[in-house]
Amino acid sequence: MSKIITVSREFGSGGRELGKRLSDHLGFAYYDREILEELAKEEDTSEWLTQNLPEQNFAAAIPLHFGRSFSVYQATATQQTVKLMIAEQKLLCHLADRGNCVIVGRGAAALLDQWKPFSIFVYADMPSKLARCRERAPESEHLSDREMIRQIKQVDAQRAKRIQWSTGVKWGDRKGYQLCINTSGMSIKTLSAALADYARTVFADGK
Amino acid sequence: MSKIITVSREFGSGGRELGKRLSDHLGFAYYDREILEELAKEEDTSEWLTQNLPEQNFAAAIPLHFGRSFSVYQATATQQTVKLMIAEQKLLCHLADRGNCVIVGRGAAALLDQWKPFSIFVYADMPSKLARCRERAPESEHLSDREMIRQIKQVDAQRAKRIQWSTGVKWGDRKGYQLCINTSGMSIKTLSAALADYARTVFADGK
Numbered sequence: 215m216s217k218i219i220t221v222s223r224e225f226g227s228g229g230r231e232l233g234k235r236l237s238d239h240l241g242f243a244y245y246d247r248e249i250l251e252e253l254a255k256e257e258d259t260s261e262w263l264t265q266n267l268p269e270q271n272f273a274a275a276i277p278l279h280f281g282r283s284f285s286v287y288q289a290t291a292t293q294q295t296v297k298l299m300i301a302e303q304k305l306l307c308h309l310a311d312r313g314n315c316v317i318v319g320r321g322a323a324a325l326l327d328q329w330k331p332f333s334i335f336v337y338a339d340m341p342s343k344l345a346r347c348r349e350r351a352p353e354s355e356h357l358s359d360r361e362m363i364r365q366i367k368q369v370d371a372q373r374a375k376r377i378q379w380s381t382g383v384k385w386g387d388r389k390g391y392q393l394c395i396n397t398s399g400m401s402i403k404t405l406s407a408a409l410a411d412y413a414r415t416v417f418a419d420g421k
Numbered sequence: 422m423s424k425i426i427t428v429s430r431e432f433g434s435g436g437r438e439l440g441k442r443l444s445d446h447l448g449f450a451y452y453d454r455e456i457l458e459e460l461a462k463e464e465d466t467s468e469w470l471t472q473n474l475p476e477q478n479f480a481a482a483i484p485l486h487f488g489r490s491f492s493v494y495q496a497t498a499t500q501q502t503v504k505l506m507i508a509e510q511k512l513l514c515h516l517a518d519r520g521n522c523v524i525v526g527r528g529a530a531a532l533l534d535q536w537k538p539f540s541i542f543v544y545a546d547m548p549s550k551l552a553r554c555r556e557r558a559p560e561s562e563h564l565s566d567r568e569m570i571r572q573i574k575q576v577d578a579q580r581a582k583r584i585q586w587s588t589g590v591k592w593g594d595r596k597g598y599q600l601c602i603n604t605s606g607m608s609i610k611t612l613s614a615a616l617a618d619y620a621r622t623v624f625a626d627g628k
Contacts, residue, residue, distance in 0.1 A: 335595075337595060337596070339596070386595075388542075388544060388593075388595055388601045388603070389544070389546070389603075391601075391603065392602075392603045392605075393600065393601070393602060393603065394595045394598075394600070394601035395599075395600055396595070396596075396598065396599045396600065398599075400623070400626060401626055404622055404623075404625075404626040405622075405623075405626075407622065408618065408619045408622035408623065409619070411615065411618055411619070412615045412616070412618070412619050415611055415612075415614065415615035416607070416611075416612075416615065418611075419607060419608055419611040419612075
């Protein structure tokens with residue numbers, strides 16, 4: 215069976231970099247949102263929809279907090295989002311079957327449960343997340359600390375909603391992960407090397 | 422500055438064994454409740470009490486959920502518990518000053534904050550905790566699964582209350598720890614070896 219590492223993360227915690235570096239250390243394939251969305255666009259969701267939602271009114275199945283609205287534009291956009299999400303979930307299973315990989319985001323820990331992934335949640339305190347966001351922001355961005363903190367919280371709230379809705383799992387609840395890592399004040403480069411060794415041991419122990 | 426590792430843990434998660442093995446791997450001193458209570462009995466708390474609680478009615482400072490009662494016996498027992506707790510806290514600081522160590526329990530992560538400890542929270546799913554408790558139970562113990570689960574939950578609830586009261590920190594909240602480790606289905610022996618390497622890297626990175 216493939217060895218799968220999933221990385222869930224708070225925005226600004228360095229989880230994505232950690233995932234990428236982990237994949238480099240271990241020689242695993244690497245997938246994150248951008249890569250998965252690109253691949254998913256090519257997938258056909260119609261067959262999956264026929265098999266899995268035969269009785270349901272597709273629009274009614276979308277929870278209110280997920281963007282339902284009287285606006286036709288928004289309703290269409292939400293349908294597309296959900297279709298893309300379904301295609302992504304199909305894709306994740308294909309990729310997990312194909313070979314060892316690190317997957318960042320997309321609720322992969324819960325979705326790929328049957329592969330018994332080594333699931334990681336990455337978090338940090340707000341000053342660390344703020345510093346990391348500042349460091350990576352384009353020069354054109356002129357947000358105050360307060361605005362940036364609001365954005366960080368917004369992204370995480372969206373992630374929590376998305377994961378809760380698509381997998382039924384509470385995002386960030388330690389029970390859903392095998393390891394939760396606080397990156398506050400730490401170098402992701404150093405942590406990823408240590409974590410790669412840790413993951414090797416975990417996989418050797420029967421995962 | 423001394424290198425300090427603190428281990429908080431759910432009952433039955435194997436956290437204590439993990440802490441002991443970690444200390445062996447790293448050559449650190451090891452302290453847990455039994456050792457600390459023995460040492461604390463020899464400490465004199467009167468000076469600390471005079472310095473830190475001059476204005477307070479000591480009995481009134483004890484929260485209701487911590488065992489206050491109309492019974493004289495219970496009130497005395499609680500005062501002794503609190504005195505012991507204070508002595509322990511003094512002791513923890515002495516021990517942290519003295520050299521590298523692993524401390525299991527006692528809210529050490531929060532109490533030794535200024536030493537910037539590498540703080541670990543160890544947890545597991547209920548079937549794993551139940552299996553571990555069964556394995557270690559004396560032959561004379563004949564609890565049903567249901568009774569054992571109730572006891573596991575009770576111990577954890579007591580720990581949570583104690584930590585919340587003595588440190589103001591929410592027990593088990595990932596923000597209070599640097600690493601949260603799920604030991605479900607894992608060998609503590611294997612995990613401790615991997616974790617020792619991880620800790621070495623964390624300390625080398627400036628902790």
